[in-house]
Amino acid sequence: MDIRELKYFIEIVKKKNFTLAAKNLHISQPALSKTMKNLESELEVQLLDRSDKEIKLTEIGQLFFVQAEAVLNAFDSLKASLYDQSKLNKGEVIVGLPPVIGSSIFVKVLTTFKESFPDIKLHIIENGAKMVEHNLYNGKIDLGVVIAPVDENQFEYIPIMEDESVLVVHHHHPLAQREAVSIANLKEEEFLLLDKTFMLHHHVVQYCQDAGFKPNILFESSQWDFLVELVAQNQGVTILPRPILSRVENRQIHIIPIRPNCLKWKVGFLLNREQYVTHVMKVFIDHTVRTVATCE
Template sequence: MDIKQVRCFLEVCSQLSFSRASQKLHLSQSALSKIIQSMEEELGIKLFDRSTRHLYITDEGKAIIPYARKLLLKMEDFMKVASEQYQTTTGHVKFGLPPVIGSSFFPSVIAQFRKAYPGIELEIVEEGSRIVEQKLLDGQLDVGVAILPLDKEKFEVKPIIERKLKLVLPNHHRFALQEAVNLNDLKDEEFLMFSRGFSLYDRVRDACIQAGFEPIVVQESSQWDFMIKMVSVGNGICVLPETVCEHVHLYNCTAVDLIEPVIEWNLALIRRKDSYLFSAMKTWMEFVSVSLKNQQENT
């Protein structure tokens, strides 16, 4: 059995269609069918039921899916090790980056890295922190940034940034002139929140519950600038990272400290615990750590 067979099997399971899977894999449908058939013959079991108009995964096929996923990850790591040239000047790194974190800290870091290491292809995948974590576990990313705390049994974690969240209000709001606001004082306010794929959704909601109330969420979004604009026209309030809050005055809004509780926003570079740390990935992670440390020292 080879890596191509395993990848094809998992794609057919995902799509439940040979035609859709063949398109995703850039194979002809007949070629894909032959690959699956040879895999079935090799294993001595039927993986799919093709006897009806719809494609079904057999019980035997379902039983091996989790093992096939693990095997694919191991095979991909093996290929990386086998092709490793023990140099840091070439390679391909898939990097998961939540949009808010990306816009706050990474534009200059990415530009400087690409200039310093033109032979390393850095592929940026923008997703919320929770999705970045899942894609790392699924082997779709090599390294990513996520919000602490994290499951250290699943991830290698390297803290890189310590910040906090602030309350964003329209300038005419009753709390806009205060230096700090107790979170419990916001129990009757309408909140604009990051979408549920973002750790910030959980972080803000959990803090509100800790303060004694369930937040009234009137809108979810993946875009911090959209939320600020909504706040500026009186459509609720929002809680954002302090780095983003540097821009709120441009929208006739004010950023105020939150207390009781203070909501921390601490970030880390993460990779899957059992993944192979190939040289291009190691180079990128070290570059990020040094660059962000320098950023913090200069602010």
Template structure:
């Protein structure tokens, strides 16, 4: 068994397609299929179920995926440690970033960081918050940005943002003239809500359940601008962080305080016990000092 075979297998699992994985790795599809078949023959088990449209993992494939991810993380950590030992004036950071957060704060921060450290390459992947946390845990990302709370026994946490959550309604909504609304008053409202993979989905669901009801969800999205425009079209209400509400310039919207103290808290996270590169530590120090 070769590391290259496991790397190719990881790519197929990531894309759920041999064709797309081959394109990503700049290989021919037959060559990639041959490598996967050789791995299956060596292990004596089928790892991938091939169909016309997708390549799904078998139970054995999921086990191989788990161990392949661990091996890839260890290999990346070895390379990072060796690079730091040589005191190179360059580096690379793999960062997981939820789309909500990336569009709000990070373009300006990334630009300033790049100007300050032009030889450090930032590889940014956008995932929902829950997936970012899982990917940092599995070693896919050296750093991630996550919504708190998370398990601080597994991760080192560096807080960077704390904001209040606000209610967003259409200008003619019955609550539009109010300054403050109790979350219990939203029991019969239809919500424009966050996609399941976003940490805010779970956070706000728990708030609603604590208030005694399950939210009526009309539509789910991963794009805050689409959510605000749907509210402006009088399709429902939503609850978003203050900074997002401040960027919603549609005059048909009204922003209202919530009686409950619901906070949106963001942090840079790293896996506890993992070696963090000089480049990664430089980025953490930079973002903690740079106002977002």
């Protein structure tokens, strides 16, 4: 049994099909089938149930799959650490970044990082925070940037900055005359929120429920600027992080603080506790924290 066979086995399980797995692995389907039969013969167990069109794991196969993934992850971490020591400020890092965060604080981070570390390739994948967590857990990205709180039993969290989320209303809205509002004041409002892939969506819903009511969500979007435009047309109210609104110039909207400040906007890095943190990952984390601190 070798690493190649483990990779083949894991790909078959994920695709649930020999043909699709073989295509992804760039080998022939008969060769892949033969490799799996040889592996099962060597281990003297049946790992795969081939009785249906969709490949399934046997009971022993499920146990083997968990261990195989752990071994493969450990092998990849070992390779990364060896490469890391030999290359230092060379390599690449893949970062999952929600658009609502990227547009507000990461423009300067990305441009200055490229200038300071031209030999490090930076790949940005834009997704909502929920998808960032999913991609990090599955090894599709190296780092995630999310809004706290997070599950710190599963992930390591490194704070970047803290601000607050605020209420955005039409300038003729009755609440526009107030210096501040509470969550309870919004019980009768129609909400325009970022969709469920964003942590802020879940935070707003939770705080409304804590205040004794279920928010009336009229519309959801992945585009914060679209929500602002809807508010400007007096279609409802929204809650957004204050930093992203600093660049908005629209006289039809009014921004109001929420008190008590229950909707803090805490942004930080998310790391998989099972993953090796490479030198280039540390470089990007340190650069980001320093750059954001100088902008505050």
